[in-house]
Amino acid sequence: MSAPRLGLPNLGLGLGLRSVHLAQLLRERPTIDWFELISENYLDCQGWRRHALAELAEHYPLVMHGVSLSIGSCDPLDFAYLDKLRLLADAIGARWVSDHLCWTGVAGQTTHDLLPLPLTEGTLHHVIRRIRIVQDVLQRPLVIENPSSYARFRADALTEWEFLSRMAQEADCGLLLDVNNVYVASVNHGFDPRHYIDAIPPERVIQMHLAGHRQFGSYILDTHDAPVSAAVWQLYRYAVGRIGSVATLLEWDAEIPALEVLQAELGKARACLSTPATAGDAGDAPHPAHGASPTLAVTTLDAYPQLAGAMFATEP
Amino acid sequence: MNDAGGRAPDDLQQQQRWLQAAISAANPATFRDAADRYLQSSAALAATARLGIYQRAYWARLLQSFHAIFPGLLQALGATALNGFAQAFLTHSQPHHYSINRIADGFADYLHQTRPGRADGSDWAASTAADCNEAAADLAADAWAECIVDLARLEAALLQVSEAPGLEQAAPPRPELLREASDAELQQRRPCTAPCLRLLACRYPVHDYLQQVRAGQAAHLPAARPVCLALTRVHYRLAMRELAPVQWQLLLRLDGGTPLTAVLHAVAELGLRPVPSLALARIWLGNFLAQGLIRS
Numbered sequence: 001m002s003a004p005r006l007g008l009p010n011l012g013l014g015l016g017l018r019s020v021h022l023a024q025l026l027r028e029r030p031t032i033d034w035f036e037l038i039s040e041n042y043l044d045c046q047g048w049r050r051h052a053l054a055e056l057a058e059h060y061p062l063v064m065h066g067v068s069l070s071i072g073s074c075d076p077l078d079f080a081y082l083d084k085l086r087l088l089a090d091a092i093g094a095r096w097v098s099d100h101l102c103w104t105g106v107a108g109q110t111t112h113d114l115l116p117l118p119l120t121e122g123t124l125h126h127v128i129r130r131i132r133i134v135q136d137v138l139q140r141p142l143v144i145e146n147p148s149s150y151a152r153f154r155a156d157a158l159t160e161w162e163f164l165s166r167m168a169q170e171a172d173c174g175l176l177l178d179v180n181n182v183y184v185a186s187v188n189h190g191f192d193p194r195h196y197i198d199a200i201p202p203e204r205v206i207q208m209h210l211a212g213h214r215q216f217g218s219y220i221l222d223t224h225d226a227p228v229s230a231a232v233w234q235l236y237r238y239a240v241g242r243i244g245s246v247a248t249l250l251e252w253d254a255e256i257p258a259l260e261v262l263q264a265e266l267g268k269a270r271a272c273l274s275t276p277a278t279a280g281d282a283g284d285a286p287h288p289a290h291g292a293s294p295t296l297a298v299t300t301l302d303a304y305p306q307l308a309g310a311m312f313a314t315e316p
Numbered sequence: 317m318n319d320a321g322g323r324a325p326d327d328l329q330q331q332q333r334w335l336q337a338a339i340s341a342a343n344p345a346t347f348r349d350a351a352d353r354y355l356q357s358s359a360a361l362a363a364t365a366r367l368g369i370y371q372r373a374y375w376a377r378l379l380q381s382f383h384a385i386f387p388g389l390l391q392a393l394g395a396t397a398l399n400g401f402a403q404a405f406l407t408h409s410q411p412h413h414y415s416i417n418r419i420a421d422g423f424a425d426y427l428h429q430t431r432p433g434r435a436d437g438s439d440w441a442a443s444t445a446a447d448c449n450e451a452a453a454d455l456a457a458d459a460w461a462e463c464i465v466d467l468a469r470l471e472a473a474l475l476q477v478s479e480a481p482g483l484e485q486a487a488p489p490r491p492e493l494l495r496e497a498s499d500a501e502l503q504q505r506r507p508c509t510a511p512c513l514r515l516l517a518c519r520y521p522v523h524d525y526l527q528q529v530r531a532g533q534a535a536h537l538p539a540a541r542p543v544c545l546a547l548t549r550v551h552y553r554l555a556m557r558e559l560a561p562v563q564w565q566l567l568l569r570l571d572g573g574t575p576l577t578a579v580l581h582a583v584a585e586l587g588l589r590p591v592p593s594l595a596l597a598r599i600w601l602g603n604f605l606a607q608g609l610i611r612s
Contacts, residue, residue: 040415046481047512048552068414074324074332081414106332109410112381112419113374115335122325151366152356153331190358218360219369 006141006174008096008206011061011247013266013273018252021259022052029059030259032266036249039066039097043084057092063207063247064089065176069099069134071144072117072127074106082137089138096206098143098176101127101164118153119163131171143174143206148181148213148222150188160185161199168204175200177243178209179236180228180251184220193235202243210236210269211251225254228265233272241276248273335370342407344371378406378419385420386471388526392464392537401427417475424468431461463537466518470526473514473547474554480512482549482608489612491602499594507579507601507610508572514547515568523556550608557607562588563600570610576601 004010012033017025019041024030035056042053056062068081089097102114117123135142146164158166168175177200186193212226228236228250236248250265334354338347348364355363382402383390390398405426411419483489494502521543528535544564546557559567565586569579576597583592590596604610 044415044417045479047478047549051484051552072328074329078414103332105411106329106336108412109336109340110412110414111336111340111374112377112411112416113339113370115332115339115370118328118331120325120328123328126324126328150361150369151363153354154356155327155331155354156356188361190360219365221369 005203005206005246008141008143008174009247010245011063011095013269014061014063014247014249015259015262015266016065016249016251016253017053017056017062018256019049020256022049022056024259026052026055030263032060032263034061034063034095034247034249036063036065036251039064039085039088040068043081043088053092061095062092063249064092064094064097065145066097066099067112067114068104068110070102070104070110071099071130071134072101072123073103074126075108077130077133079137082134086138089140096143096174097138097140098145098174098207100145100147101160101167102147114147116147116149116151116153118155119158119160120155121157124158124163124166128167128171131167131173135171135173141172141174141206143176144168145176145178145209146181146185148178148184150219150221152189159191159196159199161196165199165201165204168201173204174206175204176207176209177205177239178211179239180209180211180213180232181222183229183232183235184213184222187215187220194238197235197239197242200243205243205246207247207249208236208239208243209249209251210265211253223254224251228268233268234277236269237272237275237277240273245273245276335367338367339370339374340406340410341371342403344368375403377416378402378411381416381419382423385417385475386468388467388471388522388529388535389464391529391535392467392525404430417479420472420475424465424472427461427468428465431465432457459540460537462540463520463522466520467522467525469516470518470522470545470547470556473516474556477512477514477547477549477554480549482512482552483510483611484549484552487612489605489608491605493612494598494602494605497598502594502598503575503577505576506572506574507570507576507604509567509570509610510548510608511611512549513567513609515564516545516547517564518543518545521558523558527556546607546609548608555608557609560588562586562590562592566592566597566600567604567609 014034014036015032017035017037037053042050064085066085085097088094100114101117103117104113104115105111117127131142131144144164144167146160164175167173177197182193182196186196210228210232211222211224212228213220214223214226248269250262250269252262331354334350338344338350341347348367351363351367355366357363379399379402382398383395386398393401402423405423409422409426413419413421497505519540519542521538521541523543523545525535525538544559544561546559546564546567548555548557562583565583565588566579569582580592580594580597601610605612
């Protein structure tokens, strides 16, 4: 295990906490280092999921990963939402709180999507100022993830890695390096993903994400519904060699397989940690599409409404 | 102005408003001409194609969420018709809450307000009972619409019940305390419903239909039969109970502040049968307590 960064520990290899696995996790308590929950699935829930979360918090380290902070939006920060985040983090002893470099809505509307920001000096200062406020309210460091992206603005004056690096240093926040997102963006926008990773300040990276994606002709969608691709594993090895070993988490949000399948994927991550690349080749072809529809949602979250998982009294 | 006195850059605001409008528009094609003005193109992917990815993702996520909240409506209407209603609703009432669980707030009311026979019922024009599900073909269009609205209300209420505070952490119910209480003591009690209780009066027994759908059985939209439903959660499991109207009216008035004697008096004035005597209330409240409809 590496030394703490920003006072935050290396938690090891974790899984995204998904409703379909909650009962099994409570029953079997498998050996998994830690879990990351989607904050919004629990903020207002006083039912089964919240109960299960409280139970899990007694046995596993938990990290909160949000999808609605909207740190780049021009709308005012939602302080009621932030208060709820802080209360939940306190209640479950969350090791840290993360969200995405994005915006989710403006003018009072929300799109429930992680939308790209124009990467300009003005946006950078706007985001830095808001991160500082959020960290004051949450009373803990905020960890910001690089998003998957499919579009860049004409107004862009900075690369994403320049933006993230300056943001992290000036706002004094942590970074969640989503290796799959780096790869997805590198294909969609045409850059060398190793260059992106080289430019990120290693001491700011608290956590990494791994996930599967699908290719649709000339672009890749960050679908989180497939195994991690060979190209992303290579890039992960490269990132570990460059940045060091940090808490790493596997996300799988659609067509979610059995827990044992996810644990096997974590085993691959463990192997990468023991053989980090120093000059890895991240240029392999991405994971091929499996007949999925291009109208598939760009899924980065287990944030679909939860009633489908609710049990009725008459059911077994 | 923005939070803490800061001000977001004007150009950022303009770009965000444009992109949001472009991806959430009912007819996204109308925004594609402007894509080149805001977004970069590459040899591999034009700006319009890049915008199209976000447009499809926006609607796919929201419509899939409707499918998750309304499995009964999905069965009754089919995906095409449910998507049509959801898209019309979301265009009329865009999402505002940070939780996607709240995306359908107001959907049932919207369906009710736009049902056939109303001046603004155009959303229903393309979706008749026969179009949507052969199981519904026995119902006349207006009856079918009423049934669909009932089903939407039921499924939205169940989502609330599943998320609301419940009685799971409360002390176990002790119905014997009600049975053993003197008449005078019982009359002065101020019973309170469970925080997760939702009461629903429907014109169709849509709870039976939903149970069939959830059980994977062949489900047919039911014939009209007014039902009074109490929805609650016990040990984290959802329960739907059909009550006598007089029992339902009694529950409706148990606000934790009104003495039982006053509640019984108010219910009696409704003229329902059986007349809610104290003796009956003693039995009913004991049952309500055991069923997780009221708190101790």
